[in-house]
Amino acid sequence: MAMRTRSRLVVIGNGMAGARLVEEIIARDADAFEITMFGDEPYGNYNRILLSGVLAGTHDPKDIFINPLSWYEQARVRLHAGVRVARIDRDNRLVVGDDGRVEPYDRLVIATGSSAFVPPLDGLVTDTGGYRDGVFVFRTLDDCAAIRRYAAGARRAAVIGGGLLGLEAARGLRELDVEVHVVHLMRHLMEVQLDEAAGSMLQAAMARLGVTTHLARRTTAVLGDARVSGLLFDDGTRLDCEMVVVSAGIRPNVALARDAGLAVERGIVVGDDLRTANDSGVYAIGECAQHRGQVYGLVAPLWEQAQVLAERLTNANAHAAYRGSRVSTKLKVMGVDLAVMGEKDAAEGDEVVHYAEPSRGVYKKMVVRNGQLAGAILLGDPDAAPALQQAFDRSLSLPDNRAELLFPSMRNEAPASAAALPDEAQICNCNGVTKGRIAKAVADGCRSLRALCDATRAGTGCGSCKPQVQQVLESCAGDAVVEDPATHYYVPGIPLRKPELVAQIRERHLRSVSSVFAAFAAGREDAKSKAGLASLLKTIWGAAYEDERDARFINDRVHANIQRDGTFSVVPRIYGGVTSAAQLRRIADVADKHQVPMVKITGGQRIDLLGIPKDKLPDVWRDLGMPSGHAYAKAFRTCKTCVGTEFCRYGVGDSTRLGIAIEQRFQGLESPHKMKLATAGCPRNCSEATTKDLGAVAIDGGRWEVYVGGGAGSKVRKGDLLCTVDTHDDVLQMMGRFMQYYREHARYLERTYDFVERIGIAHIRRLLVDDSDGLCAALDAAVQAAVDAFVDPWQEGTVPVHPLQFRTIVHTAGAEPVA
Amino acid sequence: MSLVTAPHSLGPIARIPLGEARVFHIEGRNVAVFRCRSGEVFATSADCPHGGGPLADGLVGSHSVICPLHGFVFDLRTGEAPGRECERLITHRVAVAANGELMLDLA
Numbered sequence: 031m032a033m034r035t036r037s038r039l040v041v042i043g044n045g046m047a048g049a050r051l052v053e054e055i056i057a058r059d060a061d062a063f064e065i066t067m068f069g070d071e072p073y074g075n076y077n078r079i080l081l082s083g084v085l086a087g088t089h090d091p092k093d094i095f096i097n098p099l100s101w102y103e104q105a106r107v108r109l110h111a112g113v114r115v116a117r118i119d120r121d122n123r124l125v126v127g128d129d130g131r132v133e134p135y136d137r138l139v140i141a142t143g144s145s146a147f148v149p150p151l152d153g154l155v156t157d158t159g160g161y162r163d164g165v166f167v168f169r170t171l172d173d174c175a176a177i178r179r180y181a182a183g184a185r186r187a188a189v190i191g192g193g194l195l196g197l198e199a200a201r202g203l204r205e206l207d208v209e210v211h212v213v214h215l216m217r218h219l220m221e222v223q224l225d226e227a228a229g230s231m232l233q234a235a236m237a238r239l240g241v242t243t244h245l246a247r248r249t250t251a252v253l254g255d256a257r258v259s260g261l262l263f264d265d266g267t268r269l270d271c272e273m274v275v276v277s278a279g280i281r282p283n284v285a286l287a288r289d290a291g292l293a294v295e296r297g298i299v300v301g302d303d304l305r306t307a308n309d310s311g312v313y314a315i316g317e318c319a320q321h322r323g324q325v326y327g328l329v330a331p332l333w334e335q336a337q338v339l340a341e342r343l344t345n346a347n348a349h350a351a352y353r354g355s356r357v358s359t360k361l362k363v364m365g366v367d368l369a370v371m372g373e374k375d376a377a378e379g380d381e382v383v384h385y386a387e388p389s390r391g392v393y394k395k396m397v398v399r400n401g402q403l404a405g406a407i408l409l410g411d412p413d414a415a416p417a418l419q420q421a422f423d424r425s426l427s428l429p430d431n432r433a434e435l436l437f438p439s440m441r442n443e444a445p446a447s448a449a450a451l452p453d454e455a456q457i458c459n460c461n462g463v464t465k466g467r468i469a470k471a472v473a474d475g476c477r478s479l480r481a482l483c484d485a486t487r488a489g490t491g492c493g494s495c496k497p498q499v500q501q502v503l504e505s506c507a508g509d510a511v512v513e514d515p516a517t518h519y520y521v522p523g524i525p526l527r528k529p530e531l532v533a534q535i536r537e538r539h540l541r542s543v544s545s546v547f548a549a550f551a552a553g554r555e556d557a558k559s560k561a562g563l564a565s566l567l568k569t570i571w572g573a574a575y576e577d578e579r580d581a582r583f584i585n586d587r588v589h590a591n592i593q594r595d596g597t598f599s600v601v602p603r604i605y606g607g608v609t610s611a612a613q614l615r616r617i618a619d620v621a622d623k624h625q626v627p628m629v630k631i632t633g634g635q636r637i638d639l640l641g642i643p644k645d646k647l648p649d650v651w652r653d654l655g656m657p658s659g660h661a662y663a664k665a666f667r668t669c670k671t672c673v674g675t676e677f678c679r680y681g682v683g684d685s686t687r688l689g690i691a692i693e694q695r696f697q698g699l700e701s702p703h704k705m706k707l708a709t710a711g712c713p714r715n716c717s718e719a720t721t722k723d724l725g726a727v728a729i730d731g732g733r734w735e736v737y738v739g740g741g742a743g744s745k746v747r748k749g750d751l752l753c754t755v756d757t758h759d760d761v762l763q764m765m766g767r768f769m770q771y772y773r774e775h776a777r778y779l780e781r782t783y784d785f786v787e788r789i790g791i792a793h794i795r796r797l798l799v800d801d802s803d804g805l806c807a808a809l810d811a812a813v814q815a816a817v818d819a820f821v822d823p824w825q826e827g828t829v830p831v832h833p834l835q836f837r838t839i840v841h842t843a844g845a846e847p848v849a
Numbered sequence: 850m851s852l853v854t855a856p857h858s859l860g861p862i863a864r865i866p867l868g869e870a871r872v873f874h875i876e877g878r879n880v881a882v883f884r885c886r887s888g889e890v891f892a893t894s895a896d897c898p899h900g901g902g903p904l905a906d907g908l909v910g911s912h913s914v915i916c917p918l919h920g921f922v923f924d925l926r927t928g929e930a931p932g933r934e935c936e937r938l939i940t941h942r943v944a945v946a947a948n949g950e951l952m953l954d955l956a
Contacts, residue, residue: 557910580868584906596903
């Protein structure tokens, strides 16, 4: 045998949390540990969320396995299935199984989960110590099998507990053709997640499905001799039934930890590093752990914990921290769609928005705090859930018209739910990816949107199908969906959000892309992160940015737009779309001289010369004698104009002169994504200024409306009115201010229309028009500095930054075999 | 079957800008040579099997390149596009000699 060099990791618990942790560790570094697991069920790891499906008979037990036993073998994980852990010996770093086996550890993770809480009822337990015949808990695959067997001979079942699990059990039993009664101690169903109104709607929906609910009833005894015959309540009434499923809550399994001397309150106490309070080699995650006073019983927090701990244990990110989860869940209770997130009741000062439609069983409620979603309940109408979930997860500013969130069809988008589409339906129209292919990738293990997009290329074109890809993911994976933390990072290769990244870059004076990788990724360069970092560093440091050409996308290395055959397109700048006979003649001459395969008028009122080989670019630029139009860059592109007052008989403002001034001022200004502008000389808006990233529309009286956040590309959005101003100079100032705010705060490749929606136009107006935070002077100064630093990049045609800047193929005259 | 071939000298490594790649035309084929910032060099077939994209124009990371046309990512060590339905690239051995010459082995 080889000598042991890897450190030994023992995981107690093979449930949703423990198995997920091991998967996450292996995904990061398969050789980091020698891994041993204990699981007290004799199986691999299965999806406990789907147990009600197994109970109902809609899922075959074998279909709910996430990791069958063979997986452990392939992953070289030693699993002791069906072995309970008897004790932990922390002094000697040993775990002892109830079959006597001893496993030494260097690191120990406790993921023992929880068990059903069973209240002490008379007659529940027989003299021999087991449950009376007909009494069950609902927690494991074996429980499901036992309930199903018994229900075949039963006519009426009672479920004690009207919480989430109890209703799941009721649903399962109902499918087995048993008459079901739910007995609940509290005054309404699912009181942890729902308010009273939602609880009673749910009760009505359940009644329609044939489930009877008994509220505010305390069960005191289970009746019957050998077998169950009924329940007795504290008010003296009784309910006849042949079986009882006790589902009165769960309790964290903490006995092992407590016996080992670890700090235990409700759960095993852990810090943000998920270590136990008094042993730095022992960690706890999942339903048995207590973090910042919270014990979580839903799956998403467990998976976030597993991810953080894997990051730490494998040193992928030794500083990863778990800071608690914003709890939300989506489920079907008795066939009724339910989504709940955050707080169900309003605190003082909160705004509550609700809508109830009892005849259809629809109930919607939002708790709004400081313009953000503090909580929501959606019953009977799942369509609004994705938008609410996103607003909740990302703390987005809500639209001023709150109804837009509760009624997504009002937003004119009403995407048909992808869940209902057939497998052959094409979801991604850029890359031709069908629903079936996406579903297969989910089945193959992709559980986050990013992993799914990477694997199938869906959503990697224009990106507008991403919400539908997410829907397919959710419908196929259910609660197994994970949110990839990288979606919040500014670039995928550096684990920081934009504000933290910017602060770190400034603090540590990181002026080049390679220095950022050195500081945060141990020098590991992520190709997908380079262009975004280059854009950010240029915005932060301006002239002091240390340009590294390899961090740029090819378009920005050669200042032209790469085409499908590897040639490039050349678009010279034509300010405001106003040209002249002499300029057109010159362009024509260049087209002739260089035999340009296609000359085309663009949508931005310019002329595109297409099919230019890379090494010809400097010649074409020289012969044109015009500056770059930046048609290739994430930057200010163009300002489309109409003829305005100069010739148009309707014009009320000089849109042509304004457009030229805008383009002269902001040409080439780099930004998180491209910026396309327009000016219109009257509200007829012939230049389509209201669907541009920034637009100015003249109105009678000599004034200008400034719009931001419009677009008519993969997404169509009318811009929001930022302000109405008096002069061209005012327009330039407000546009520059907005551009700088966008440059500083948008995510990379976030168009203004997504940015404005995310921040909220009301907030942007306060900041940029009212100057509520005193930012305006600094924004104006910063954009002025960026404007002053402008250099036409086509000058590199005569002074290249590298002798082979415009060459792809290097001549290899000397490439003879060496003797 | 194949003869033992000697490596080709492609000239000084400085011909390839740091962190970028260039194409060398040798014995009837186009070979992209990548010069990573780590100092490692890699050589692969020059065109993306998916749409013929010029890989030497792609963004280069540690052991990876992104095709500039449609964003396929290839592992420069193996030529594979992990997780994607795309053929792999042909890889060649390449090294920098002590005198700074780039040496490519087409064998």
